[in-house]
Amino acid sequence: MPSLADATRGRILFGGDYNPEQWPEETWAEDVRLMKEAGVTTVTVGVFSWARLEPAPGKRDFGWLRRLLDLLHTGGVEVCLATPTASPPPWLGRLHPGTLPVTADGTTLWWGSRNQYCPSSADYRRYAGALVADLAAEFADHPAVVMWHVNNEYGPVCHCEETAERFRGWLRDRHRTLEGLNSAWGTAFWSQGHGSWETVIPPRSAPYLPNPAAVLDFRRFCSDVLLECFTAERDLIRLHRPDAPVTTNFMTLHPHVDCWSFAAAEDFVSLDSYPDPADPRAAVYASLGQDVARSVGGGRPWMLMEMAAGAVNWRPVNRAKPAERLRLEALQSVARGADAIHFFQWRASRSGAEKFHSAMLPHAGPDTPQHRAVRELGRELGRLGEAVGGEVAADVAVVLDWPNWWALEQRGRPSERVELPELLLAWHGALWDEHLTVDYVRPDADLRRYRMVTVPNLYLADDPAVANLVAYAAGGGTLVCGFLTGVADGNDTVREGGMDARLRALLGVHPLEWRPLGEESAPLTGLDGAATLWSEALRVEAGTEVLARLADGTPAVTRRGRACYLATLPDPALLRRLLGGAAAAAGVRPEVEGLPDGVEAVRRGGLLFVLNHTGAAVRIASGAGRHEVLTGRELPPDAELGPYDAWVLR
Template sequence: MPGLSDATRRRILFGGDYNPEQWPEETWPEDVRLMKTAGVNSVTLGVFSWSKLEPRPGVHDFGWLDRLMDLLHEGGIGVVLATPTASPPPWLGHLHPDTLPRDADGRTEWWGGRQHFSHSSTAYRRHAAAITEALAARYGGHPALTMWHINNEYCTYDHGDEAATRFRRWLRDRYGTLDALNTAWGTAFWSQGYGDWAEVVPPRRAHYLRNPTQVLDFRRFTSDMLLECCTAERDIVRRHTPHIPVTTNFMPLWSGQDAWRWAEEEDVVSVDLYPDPRDPFGAQEGALVQDMTRSQARGPWMLMEQAAGAVNWRGVNHPKPRGLNRLWSLQAVARGADAVCYFQWRQSRQGAEKFHSGMVSHAGERGRTYQEVKQLGADLARIAPHVTGGAVAADVAVLHDWHSWWAGDQEARPSREVDYPDVLRAWHRALWQAGLTTDFARPDHDLTGYRLVVVPQLYLLTDAAVDNLVAHVRGGATLVCGFLTGVADQDDRIRPGAMDVRLRELFGIRTLHEWWPLRPGERAECEGGLRGTLWSEELEPDGTADETIAYRGGELDGLPAVLRKGRAWYLSTLPEPDRLRALLARAAADAGVRPVLDGLPDGVEAVRRGDLLFLLNHGREPVTVDLPGTHHDLLTQTTATDRITLGRYGAAVLKP
């Protein structure tokens, strides 16, 4: 990861959030002993410590943190020091009520939880900058400091008055004039035309449906305001420590921030990842988030948080079965992580997360959780010299864009059953099960080098993005595109013909007459046994397609469900999983893209990182995997020729 020292880069960072202020100070040396025994080499401090560090305005208590930083350094453990601004102390909200966010109904979000701050509040920004300045000045030269962690899981919205003022300023910067704003928002509809900037407010509670472009711009604005808060704190710590890298942790597939743009402002891209251990597709969910984060980082990334066992926020919270924590951690390394960390080190005895697991559970040192953490620490130490900094090669790009997600997630749409993240998961899962490693990319990114580009769904596409896709196909790449793509422009204005004309020409579509969404459980029967789910479309082909799969029965009988024109495919429905996988595997093969390893047993994942081959068995039964030749397993320090057996939740890291 960029910015880290050479010694740190040669290790996989291993550790987690450490909240020692929750424990008596005599516990701290015992924590360090257990950390060293488990191979922990990095902890994150101070994420939620603002009231401890600044109990009253301008009054600082750094003594406990001084002692802790020294203790960790003496134990050989590096510190990722967090700015504590995700959880302001009660005094800030009490003295400055304007720092508290308001929802779309005008209700105030009070202190007593976390993330209770308005990104637009001048008072909040001033106090956040002050505590950040104090931390950077005091600890910038401390030898334990290895990285800065800004705030935590930025995820707040604010519809209050100060946010309204900043929203108007943001809109003026974007549009320049009210005439331009009225045009972009289509305010001729429902008599919404604005004649004065003071009339423009955030999309607060309305009697009926709100203006969709206003909502879209508000989501863009919110992402930008949160980013302003983040970069303001980043700039402070960089001024004191230009040699220390800076990160902030993303939540996986969270809709509130444009992570493509955010990643450009970070030295290290990090993410929090909590798949459900009871979810049969939990491993694929992990792979999706890992692929997306690696793509945002354009290289190695940091798994900032995961659970060593159970979480506390699902309806039913199951622990991880034996071996699953190790397996999913190695999966993250296989897909580019150079850091494997947790929330949190020691399981809390009080507070809202006392049932959320820790690396040291309530069972203590003898507990299964800590013993498995210790095994993982030894595994990571063995493979680190061979894997850190290594690249994950992918010939397939999955296109994803937050603006398209925001625009498509509007109140009035053809079907509420269409959930963009679920569509994205379905397509990525098909590629994952086909053994194809994928990157993610924004639709206007340089796609050179990707033989296959997959678009699960991009309702909104800019002109530049459309031109990019068309040019990539004209240049010899293969494109497979899902339904409801290219419908709207950057202002959520429906394009003439209900799909961009350049895309219709690319796929061999003359007219898109109607969208025909499907009810839950309803299927659209098609030729060759293909059955569509969720959606269908009434397409009139222009006669130039090289191949079609037609609907059979119903209103769309005989019309194309799937078209292929040259190297461009269009799927007007979501095929059932096996058929979607087969279609994408065929398109990949035609594009010259091969699976990482052929003939894998069900449930086994293969990923190449650098010259290493990771094999991961996501099943509960042992499996035997055929290998091309002889390999050395770095985990067991044994040699395997032609085949290797993986136990329940087993893994191998193979070097030729």
């Protein structure tokens, strides 16, 4: 099976999206020259080039792409060749309106932007497959092409009639019979029972709340149908180039598809990461996405497919990114498992919706601080070959499940303020503040190698997931569960008693009533801190220790043996102490003891990355004789790490 290693060959790949179809050909030679000066090894080509490659139905214009690939190869730049199927040309929608996506309220989404395709459309799949097959046949043997990138940021959803028919087939496979579907969806409620498959439709605009189990199944279906699109294109590429690795790109906290399923179908995982320069917790957000990318890929090296050289164009206020932050974000990705660092994009666009998105080569040209920072980063990444292929060690696991995410955030719950990204960032941030590296795991994963497993939320917990968590704790593992966990089964049916009985026995608690909080926080006794977002009327069983209570005496944090339950979201300082204390009791230690806040240390293979995300210099006991790889110097036992600076220690 191909892997990212087939393309890296002992190097950290460095480059970005290259969209030469936006520029006259006389610009290409200058681009290649500047790429080589910047240390670019690889560029991604063709992501949005369908209209250029197929200007009319069945017509192929591959000449310009061959000239470009020849030029890049001559210049020593390798290519990740993309399939352009994320953005069909206008003629496809005009000739085949059924390829255009339809919203839940029946509105057709037209061409003029991107992602204007229905993943279920047979016409879309036919045209996309034909183009990908010809593209693979034409360029599979081109010496510049070292890997392939399919589509882009999968996520389009459609509610049309063609989707409805495919959804019915998916439901037949899942539930077998109408009786099985009616039971799983609880259609006895509100007289929703289906007596014929013809009445089963995708969730569309309705007078009031839609059936939550139907919505959940539709989200599962949408992920699966997009995965079908990916694997169809992947397999066409493999027919012609079985040795070249194939990927597609996720985004940080990507809700649109089940990334566990997608990652299993890829040769390596790719991530687009855009932390906000104005966010004081940007490093936490970035590290969460990096750890998820590494984890869904089974711990294998992954690719940072997109990052920004400066500002983006899609926030209300797009802050510029200082050069030192650009470098630090790239090194943080390498520390957490990336073997390739790419930007969006190489040359800034002069027209189109993203003309104000930064690029490696900005509008102001190469003689700019931004481009100088890019060139310096290319030189530094060239010194990190020994990081390539290195594994990232973690003793703490965080449970993450996409169907749980889709179920948790539907309307009609006790609180619409409860959102999984907020919970993940809170728990991940608490562990990051404690200088602990984590893996993300499926609920049914083998947990035995971890000293501590945390569950920020698992509202939707099927039987295998519950059994797995109980077995882990019974085997002596430390388990920390957040509120509203184990409430519903895999069909989003509330468990008898309001929480799975096996989890109630394990944790020694029984939630009697959910009492979500608003914007207010509630002070706690027993521990210094406050409850936020959520509280519960919690009955505590004999043998369960109450660590913190609300002012009225209601238990908020409990412990039974090595299993803890947080019936609230503690304030950040308290959550940090709780998770840090549980980790220490489980024998988990930071890579470097005594690190200041805002400084992270991550071990990858034989290298230790120390990254200072603060604006102040810090003194760190580096250990005598530590060789710093980026500068080649030996650090004294006690050394100063500058603001937004980094060490890579051997």
